[in-house]
Amino acid sequence: MSTRALASPSTALVFLLAAAACPSPPSFAEEGHCHMASEPAAAAAPAPAAGQLSELSLPDLELVDQDGHAVRVWSDLVAGRKVAMNFIFTTCTTICPPQGATFAKLQRELARDGGEPVQLISVSIDPAVDTPARLKAWRDKLGAGPGWTLLTGAKPQVDSLLKALGTFAAEKTEHAPLFLVGDGKSGRWQRLYGLPSPAELKAALAGLDAAAAPSPATAEEVGR
Numbered sequence: 584m585s586t587r588a589l590a591s592p593s594t595a596l597v598f599l600l601a602a603a604a605c606p607s608p609p610s611f612a613e614e615g616h617c618h619m620a621s622e623p624a625a626a627a628a629p630a631p632a633a634g635q636l637s638e639l640s641l642p643d644l645e646l647v648d649q650d651g652h653a654v655r656v657w658s659d660l661v662a663g664r665k666v667a668m669n670f671i672f673t674t675c676t677t678i679c680p681p682q683g684a685t686f687a688k689l690q691r692e693l694a695r696d697g698g699e700p701v702q703l704i705s706v707s708i709d710p711a712v713d714t715p716a717r718l719k720a721w722r723d724k725l726g727a728g729p730g731w732t733l734l735t736g737a738k739p740q741v742d743s744l745l746k747a748l749g750t751f752a753a754e755k756t757e758h759a760p761l762f763l764v765g766d767g768k769s770g771r772w773q774r775l776y777g778l779p780s781p782a783e784l785k786a787a788l789a790g791l792d793a794a795a796a797p798s799p800a801t802a803e804e805v806g807r
Contacts, residue, residue: 644744646736649719656744660732661767665701665788668763670750672709673721678760681778687725689781694728701788703731706744709755710735749774766791 643657654660669686671679686703693701705722707713718733735741745751752758762779764787765772773787 642743642747644736644740646734646740646744647715649715649722649733651715654732654734656734657767660702660704661765664767665699665791666704666763666765666767667701667784667788668704668706668748668765670706670708670745670758670761671721672707672755673713673717674709675755678778682760682762683721683725685778685781685784686731687727689784690727690731692781692785696785700730705731705733706741707733707735708741708745708750708752708758710738710741764788764791 641657641661643655645653645655648654660666667686667689669682671682673679683705686705689701690703705718707718713735715735718735722731722733742751748763750758750761760777762775762784763772764775764784769791771791773790775783775787779787
């Protein structure tokens with residue numbers, strides 16, 4: 584299985600959740616609800632904090648999109664592209680709908696602004712329930728257009744992707760609210776916890792270009 588090394592820039596973008604976004608008592612774990620935590624949920628390996636420089640291995644797994652087509656995560660969706668990712672399940676009634684609404688608004692604003700296209704990716708953390716048809720209906724309800732891919736597939740493969748990205752949780756109701764923005768060309772990635780606004784996501788995407796730009800010292804050295 585091929586992999587690609589990904590790193591997040593060192594600039595921190597931490598966005599706190601409003602307390603009302605999801606109830607916090609430990610007993611609150613009913614279907615469609617999720618615990619909200621200020622730290623990432625338990626994963627196969629400790630997930631880096633927002634903005635922390637980290638190395639991630641992104642496997643080129645074959646999953647299934649909302650139209651039932653087989654797609655490879657790295658080759659078909661990430662390589663050479665600007666990317667924004669989130670992690671949802673269609674029966675969620677707390678943070679997932681706002682996350683979806685944020686992506687829908689982000690997509691509209693990016694289309695209005697022009698510039699480099701951004702691939703939006705939503706990965707289902709409940710692939711046993713989230714069939715392609717369910718994901719398509721969930722996305723269409725938000726008024727989404729082309730360029731936003733929702734992924735499901737065999738649970739072991741989905742879990743492998745989530746673990747590689749540091750977003751795996753043993754229970755879907757325990758997943759951390761998280762967005763990833765990255766550049767498949769430079770390998771720079773940024774983690775944003777909570778419910779960032781479309782403007783904050785756009786700023787993070789723009790920050791990837793700033794991080795990739797050579798420093799004045801480097802530019803001077805190249806000119807010699």
